Amino acid sequence: MALKVYNSLTRIKEEFLPLNPPAVKMYVCGPTVYNFLHVGNFRVYVVFNLVRNWLESQHGYDVTFAMNFTDVDDRIIERSHEEKIPSEEVAEKYIVEFKQDFQALGLRPHEMNPKVTECMPEITDFVKDLVQKEKAYQADGDVLFAIDSFAEYGKLSGRRPEDMIAGTRVEIDQKKKNPMDFALWKSAKPGEPFWESDWGPGRPGWHIECSAMILKHLGEQIDIHGGGMDLIFPHHENEIAQSEACTGKHFVRYWMHNNMLNFSGQKMSKSLGNFITVREFLKTYPAEVYKWMILSVHYRSVCDFGEDAVHRAVGGLAKVYSALAVAESYGAWKAENTNLVAKDPAFDKVADAVWLKAIESLDDDFNTPEAFAALYELIRQFNTQVKRGLKASPQWLAKSLIFKNMVQKIGQPMALFQEQPSVFLRRLDDLLLQKTQLSRAEIDVLVTERSQARAEKNFRRSDELRDQLLAMGISVSDGTDGTHWEVLK
Ligand code: AMP
Ligand code: ZN
Secondary structure (H helix, E strand, C coil), rough: CCCCCEEEEEEEEEECCCCECCEEEEEEEEECCCCCCCCCCCCHHHHHHHHHHHHHHHCEEEEEECCCCCCCCCCHHHHHHHHHHCCHHHHHHHHHHHHHHHHHCCCCCCCCCCCCCCCCCHHHHHHHHHCCCCCCEEHHHHECHHHCCCCCCCCCCCCCCHHHHCCCCCCCCCCCCCCEEEEEEEEEECCCEEEECCCCCCCCHHHHHHHHHHHHCCCCEEEEEEEHHHHHHHHHHHHHHHHHHHHHHEEEEEEEEEEEEEEECCCCCCCCCCEEEEEHHHHHHHHHHHHHHHHHCCCCCCCEEEEEHHHHHHHHHHHHHHHHHHHHHCCCCCCCHHHHHCCCHHHHHHHHHHHHHHHHHHHCCHEEEEEHHHHHHHHHHHHHHHHCCCCHHHHHHHHHHHHHHHHHHHHHHCCCCCHHHHHHHHHHHHHHHHHCCCCCHHHHHHHHHHHHEEEEEEHHHHHHHHHHHHHEEEEEEEEECEEEECCCC
């Protein structure tokens, strides 16, 4: 089946056809390393982790994925002044912290993580080349890109420079030939880190780093360039101008942009103060809760963050893991059982149909909500066919294995459903219980009382207690291994 992706440049969904299959070259703009990242910042890394995994596992591509670290920037310099440590130290510290969060979220490392400080010769060569080609000019120690030298400026964002200037959204600056011209190189100010160049000491502008790193590590043309939608203008528009003005070639085949994560109706952002860091979030919630929250929404839609969204994610995951825990109780996690499975062709068929639906959904511009819907259908079918607490049989084991394998197969590209079910479900149930303010001890007392009533054949009392527990949102099931309770899903 063909993969379709929405290309922000053409504004349509297109069939994905890389330049040199099976190779796929992919780049995503990375973080400016001056602070811990918040749960909004990380959306892009979760989304493109799925994109790369899907290209490889489903379509057999050989992906080279690069993401940069912006380790030269005003905010880093500010931070270094605040903390009275060199800006290299600030950057190094937050690169380490980023990698720790990235790993904690179970995302796959990229092939390359270039830093601006490691690409200075390539950046200055790039700027020199643009000056030589008369696409850029010097002004007071700065080097500016001349947008009038690039006829297609504005093609990605759909913004026309003349409209923006007329709308007085652009400050007039005497040294600029066009008010929309932007800095490729900035002359050094006192107290700032600088590098020597033909134009005197200074440092690169923000946009040029991505163009130079892509050229250095991936080449003149790449297949996918990703990032948050807020980067379309000016950052990505400027990357296109620099790269295409320099090489004369079409820079990126598919531009992919994820939407923002909102908190109480506004974009989560450090400057608004309405943020929670990934580090903080993961102190309370497992990483899969975060990934579920992000991926249960299509990447081009706004994702709402907040107590309700987190609760929905915990509840959704708990539903999956509750069914997986049943599969586990029938031995689906014991590898030695694999060869003993009596086949269940009917359930195998159900699982295959769900897999086809999942493929169709992810091939349709990574429609994860639809893939989740397919998964829910599989869970529904499993839950109607397999009940907890029955005597183990080859039939339950077969269904359980088929179910487990399919859930993990769907989850793999999204980095979901890879935990040990019974252990993880307990954690999720605890999170759900927090919301109801019930404690395990309270529930255990009622469940034990009910078991006693049953043992004494006092069914009226045991039914009463079951109803009482149900009203509290707790379901009880009696099996060969005793009574089991969990939060209603
Ligand atoms: P900033 O720290 O605002 O410069 O953002 C760094 C990166 O995180 C950029 O690539 C943004 O696209 C992304 N980003 C920032 N805020 C959000 C958000 N609320 N939702 C999604 N992405 C975001
Ligand atoms: Zn970039």
